[in-house]
Amino acid sequence: MRRRNLIFSLPLALGVPTLGWAADAEAGDRPDKPPGYPVSLDQMQQAVAQRFPRRYPVQGLLDLDLKAPRLRLLPEQNRLRAQMAVEAAGPALNRRHQGSFDVDFGLRYEASDRTLRAHQLRLARLEFPTLQPRVTEMINLYAPALADQSLREVVLHELTAKDLAAVDAMGMQPGPITVTNNGLVIGLVLKPL
Template sequence: MLHRRRFLSTATCGLLAGGGAALLLGRGAQAQPSYTVPLAQLQEMVAQKFPRSVPVQGLLDLTVQAPRLRLLPEVNRLGAAMAVDAAGPALRRSHAGMFDVEFALRYEASDRTLRAHQLKLGRLEFPTLRPAVTEILNAYGPMLAEQSLREVTLHQLRPQDTAVFDGPGLQPGPITVTDKGLTVAFVARQP
């Protein structure tokens, strides 16, 4: 048991020196290994998935640009402000708008990714559209959020990021949003 603790302590300190992981002290003063992903790295990964087009029943197309992510540690979620353009046969010209969405994160073990889920959409705003048309677009808002962000990969852990934790039988557990980024705690692997 002492050898295992020494190994975990040495391995975690090695990762800290490399900048890839952080050691968090939990209640009871036990060290809990974790992996931290900074906001800039999340932003870079999500930007690769955009722009995205969402057709609305043959009437118009909404094109969603890459979101500007923000950390919401007080609710353990991420927020995203997203620019959207509406154009198509039902509109005479293109209209620029914005919407905001909040989401939680989950870990997908099959490909070691952190993904967006549990979306909460704010209101779509189009300053140059008539209010009645904006209301119709807001009816499609939940579909827009689902198609543009649901299950979007925000980060993929590489095998070398988790190798030291795999050996002692640990796996990624809870994801916590902090002021610095996301922290993925490692917990005992379930049999």
């Protein structure tokens, strides 16, 4: 515990700005607030909203229009859920149909561009209450691919070079990402030799 507190308090003692990496050196003593760089749900929501709305054609029969997702934290699973409104329309349908689409996903850090990205996607639910069951079945055949296309590797947050300067100087790098009740916390690990 002392080493961890030393690692997170060292930049502060040296007067190095860390923009949140060691905002609370005592946080390591509380399981509800792990030490590291915090990312709020609002920050992630703003980042993901920039990639929507999106349209996906289904075999020339219909188009699915996905609206910007509403993100939910799932700390007990260390994952997030994206809940999206979706519209189905096209030659195979006589009118527009409203539905919803939920996808759960984990997070990973991509060092090449300093981003947090969605990965390990799992379709949680796809519903169209007003569609005929056979059309819903057809859409459900494409649902895993739709989940993959719409959210795979979507950027949820980008760290700046300034965010990482002090961490890099200590020989550390972003490590495990923990989903909490308030957002994410990016932990630190030693760089490999």
